[in-house]
Amino acid sequence: MDYRQAVSFLISHFPQYQKIGIEGYKPYPHRMQSLANWLDKPQEKYPCIHIAGTNGKGSVAHMLASVLQQAGLRTGLYTSPHLLDFRERIKVNGQMIPGEDVVSFIERFKTERMDNLKEELPSFFDMTTAMAFRYFADSKTDIAVIETGLGGRLDSTNILTERSVLLSVITNIGLDHCDLLGDTIEKIAGEKAGIIKKEVPLVVGEYDSEAFPVLAQKARDLGAPLYKAFERPFEDYCLEGNTLYQQKNLRTSLCALDVLRAASPVYASLLTREVIAGGLERFETMTGLHGRWERLGERPSVIADTGHNAHGMQYLKDQLAKESYRKLFFVFGVVQGKDLAQIAPLLPRNAYYFFTQASIPRALPHRQLSDWGKALGFQGEEVTTVKEAFEKAFKAASAEDLILVGGSTFTVADLMENFFCREEK
Numbered sequence: 045m046d047y048r049q050a051v052s053f054l055i056s057h058f059p060q061y062q063k064i065g066i067e068g069y070k071p072y073p074h075r076m077q078s079l080a081n082w083l084d085k086p087q088e089k090y091p092c093i094h095i096a097g098t099n100g101k102g103s104v105a106h107m108l109a110s111v112l113q114q115a116g117l118r119t120g121l122y123t124s125p126h127l128l129d130f131r132e133r134i135k136v137n138g139q140m141i142p143g144e145d146v147v148s149f150i151e152r153f154k155t156e157r158m159d160n161l162k163e164e165l166p167s168f169f170d171m172t173t174a175m176a177f178r179y180f181a182d183s184k185t186d187i188a189v190i191e192t193g194l195g196g197r198l199d200s201t202n203i204l205t206e207r208s209v210l211l212s213v214i215t216n217i218g219l220d221h222c223d224l225l226g227d228t229i230e231k232i233a234g235e236k237a238g239i240i241k242k243e244v245p246l247v248v249g250e251y252d253s254e255a256f257p258v259l260a261q262k263a264r265d266l267g268a269p270l271y272k273a274f275e276r277p278f279e280d281y282c283l284e285g286n287t288l289y290q291q292k293n294l295r296t297s298l299c300a301l302d303v304l305r306a307a308s309p310v311y312a313s314l315l316t317r318e319v320i321a322g323g324l325e326r327f328e329t330m331t332g333l334h335g336r337w338e339r340l341g342e343r344p345s346v347i348a349d350t351g352h353n354a355h356g357m358q359y360l361k362d363q364l365a366k367e368s369y370r371k372l373f374f375v376f377g378v379v380q381g382k383d384l385a386q387i388a389p390l391l392p393r394n395a396y397y398f399f400t401q402a403s404i405p406r407a408l409p410h411r412q413l414s415d416w417g418k419a420l421g422f423q424g425e426e427v428t429t430v431k432e433a434f435e436k437a438f439k440a441a442s443a444e445d446l447i448l449v450g451g452s453t454f455t456v457a458d459l460m461e462n463f464f465c466r467e468e469k
Contacts, residue, residue: 045147045150045151046143046147047143047144047146047147049147050143050146050147050149050150050151051130051146053150053154054130054150054168054171054172055168057165058165058166058167058168058170058171075164075165075166075167075170076166076170076173076174076200076203077203079166079170079171079174080174080177080203082156082157083174083177083178086177086178086180086181086182087177087181087203087204087208088205088207088208089180089181089208090120090180090181090185090186090187090188090208091186091187091188091208091209091210092187092188092189092190092204092208092209092210093105093108093187093188093189093190093209093210093211093212093213093300093304094190094192094201094202094204094209094211094212094213094239094241095108095189095190095191095192095212095213095214095215096191096192096195096196096199096212096213096214096215096236096239097213097214097215097216097217097236097249098215098216098217098218098219098232098236098353098355099215099216099218099351099353099355099356099359100215100216100249100292100293100296101191101192101213101215102123102191102333102336103290103293103333103336104213104215104249104293104296104297104300105121105122105123105189105190105191106121106123106327106328106331106333107293107294107297107323107324107327108189108297108300108301109121109135109138109189109327109330109331110138110323110324110326110327110330110331111297111301111315111319111320111323111324111327112186112187112189112323113137113138113323113330113331114319114320114322114323114330115314115315115319115323116314117186117187117314118136118137118183118184118185118186118187119136119137119185119186119187119188119189120134120135120136120176120179120180120183120185120187120188120189121134121135121136121138121188121189121331122134122135122173122176122177122180122188122189122190122191122201123191124169124172124191124193125453126457127334127335127453127456127457127460127461128457128460128461130146130172131143131146132332133172133176134172134175134176134179135331135332136179136180136183136185138330138331138332140332141175141176141179145179145182146175149175149178149179153171167200169193169194169200170200173193173200173201176190187210190204192239194225195225195232195235195236195238196214196235196236196237196238196239197234197235197236197237197238197239198235198238199238199239201239202238202239204239204241205241206241206242206243206244209241209244210244210245210304210307211244211245211246211247211300211303211304211307212239212240212241212244212245212246212247212268213246213247213249213296213300214236214237214239214240214246214247214248214249214259215249215250215293215296216249216250216252216255216292216355217229217232217233217236217252217254217255217259218232218353218354218355218356219232219353219354219355219383219386228254229252229254229255230254230255230258232255233252233254233255233256233258233259234258234262236259237258237259237262237263240259240262240263240266240268241266241268242266242267242268243266243267243268243269244266244268245268245269245270245271245303245307246259246263246268246269246270246271247271247273247296247299247300247303248260248270248271248272248273248274249273249274249292249293249295249296249299250273250274250292250296251272251274271299271302271303272299273295273296273298273299273300274295276295276298276299276302290336290337294324297324298320301315301320334460335348335349335350335453335456335457335460336349336350337349337359337360337363340459340463340464341447343443343444344438344441344442344443344444344445344446344447345367345369345445345446345447346438346446346447346449347367347446347447347448347449348448348449348450348456348459348460349363349448349449349450349456350450350452350453350456351450352378352379352382352450352451352452352453353382353383353386353387354383354386354387354390357387357390357391358390360390360450361390361391361392364392364448367446369444369445369446370442370444370445371396371441371442371444371445371446372392372394372395372396372445372446372448373395373396373397373398373437373440373441373445373446373447373448374391374392374395374396374397374398374424374447374448374449374450375398375400375430375433375434375437375447375448375449375450375455375459376391376397376398376399376400376413376417376424376450376451376455377399377400377401377402377407377408377410377413377430377433377451377452377454377455377458378407378408378413378451378452378455379402379404379406379407379408379452379454380406380407380408381406382408382452384416388420391422392448393421393422395422395423395424395448396423396424396440397417397422397423397424397425398424398425398427398433398434398436398437399413399414399417399424399425399426399427400413400426400427400428400429400430400432400433400455401413401428401429401430402430402452402454402455402457402458403429403430403454403458404454406454407452407454410426410427410428411426413426414426429458430449430455430458430459430462431458431462431463434447434449434459434462434463
């Protein structure tokens with residue numbers, strides 16, 4: 045088995061929510077715990093920072109990992125989904141897990157577990173989480189930054205306990221995945237609050253009048269000290285080049301680092317102001333973060349953004365207001381199940397849309413998306429693939445125009461794969 049065969053085996057044998065939707069969602073408890081026990085509980089062999097939230101959790105994870113790397117700590121980073129290469133999910137010091145380690149994990153599972161399972165098959169996310177935890181242990185990481193997948197309470201990563209978690213972070217709460225997490229802010233906050241651990245400090249990134257009381261009550265119940273990033277003055281750290289979207293994530297990250305410094309003299313000595321500034325200044329290049337208001341081209345400007353819900357689209361709208369352009373073209377594709385009614389008021393009215401669909405089964409058909417958009421008065425046309433949609437947008441755009449690509453992570457992934465493919469590390 046080579047690397048490509050190993051990834052193909054993962055995708056074909058283990059249900060993946062990100063690709064097929066609700067059929068691929070399996071709340072964690074017994075399968076994930078069984079995997080961890082089989083691997084000798086690797087998640088307990090290094091300290092962790094555990095991050096949940098509707099938006100921004102990936103950016104905050106990358107910011108914290110970058111600063112910890114800058115401080116000289118061997119740092120694991122687990123995020124999802126990936127854009128081009130499965131290995132983007134699992135990194136140590138910004139370097140993706142080697143292909144041979146992915147292969148060895150899958151071959152070991154096939155040999156030792158696949159034919160002897162007396163329980164339900166793990167999900168794709170169970171498998172990748174277990175792989176990450178084991179790889180971080182084998183790599184002798186000093187600390188790992190772990191992003192939840194979906195929700196928190198029943199997320200595969202939530203086998204983490206107060207034995208290894210130094211800090212919990214909840215970036216914000218918005219309406220997303222309502223079919224799985226609940227149809228109100230309070231219900232979704234209750235799910236995200238599931239990562240709060242007994243007596244482990246909690247950082248809350250943004251204030252929401254419906255969500256915050258739920259998070260605060262859970263923290264009180266568990267004796268978890270609560271830190272409010274949204275109340276902290278960190279303006280002197282607002283580094284040049286950060287988007288409006290990243291300013292809130294920056295504030296959350298700085299609060300988390302403050303809490304780490306206060307919790308341990310070791311972190312206090314390592315996380316100096318110079319180290320923090322250096323790590324944040326270069327966090328995207330140090331950790332390989334892509335797709336968050338990422339400028340991919342000039343004349344015409346090409347910007348990709350993976351925002352995929354109303355909360356993320358609000359950031360996109362605010363950032364777009366800062367851009368200068370003659371005409372806006374929007375290559376737009378979403379996945380099924382998104383609350384389009386919530387997204388609609390945040391979409392730019394001055395754009396010409398190429399309604400399209402990413403190359404995954406879960407993508408909303410382009411014709412259905414186009415019919416919805418045109419019924420609301422958005423100008424544009426339906427296009428079968430992201431590749432064709434971008435080609436049409438690029439041909440129509442002048443040097444002074446802006447092409448925006450987004451609506452889902454997978455729309456951006458298709459763009460990257462076809463036009464902006466990066467060399468592997």
